[in-house]
Amino acid sequence: MQAEPNTGDPNSPFPTTNLILNYYGRVKYDEYFTSSSGGVWFSTPLGLNCGIWDRGAFACTGDIRGAPPGTTNVGWVSGQIRMRWDPGFAVLMPPGRAERDLPPRTYIEYNGTRCATMADTSTYCQRGPFRFFVTPSRTWLAPP
Secondary structure, three states: OOOOOOOOOOOOOOOOHHHHHHHOEEOOHHHHEOOOOOOEEEEOOOOOEEEEOHHHOEEEEOOOOOOOOOOOEEEEOOOOOOOEOOHHHHHHOOOOOOOOEOOOOEEEEEOOEEEEEOOOOOEEEEEOOEEEEEOOOOEEEEOO
16 A cells, blocks of 8 residues: 655644645545435444534544543534534434445545545544544544
8 A cells, every 4th residue: 555645743643634635536525415414424434424514514423433431423513612522412413324435545525624534544524623533543633
């Protein structure tokens, strides 16, 4: 497998925008609409069900690696000032269900939010300063 270039901050766990935009394939968001809810919904190789909906809100549900016990959701909704991964976040998510995978080395953009499936099966989503990175062993949130 070819190594991925990363010219970002070596102290940051997050992938760079340059990496995603220049080395990953962009999928057509309209292929990810579902009948289960508004927005776009996709599944990841880590088994997450993820969506981007109204005003660019985004989240994933499933095994959020390294999160506090019982945590199965991570995301951000419009009006919030931080990322969330608490159990109460589930009530803020629409009931969307993915019908398609977002393959490794691809990304989707919808309503100003970008999500990518990385080469190592990690999932990265970002809207402005709000972002999360779910890897096979740990999850990072920004801003905390």
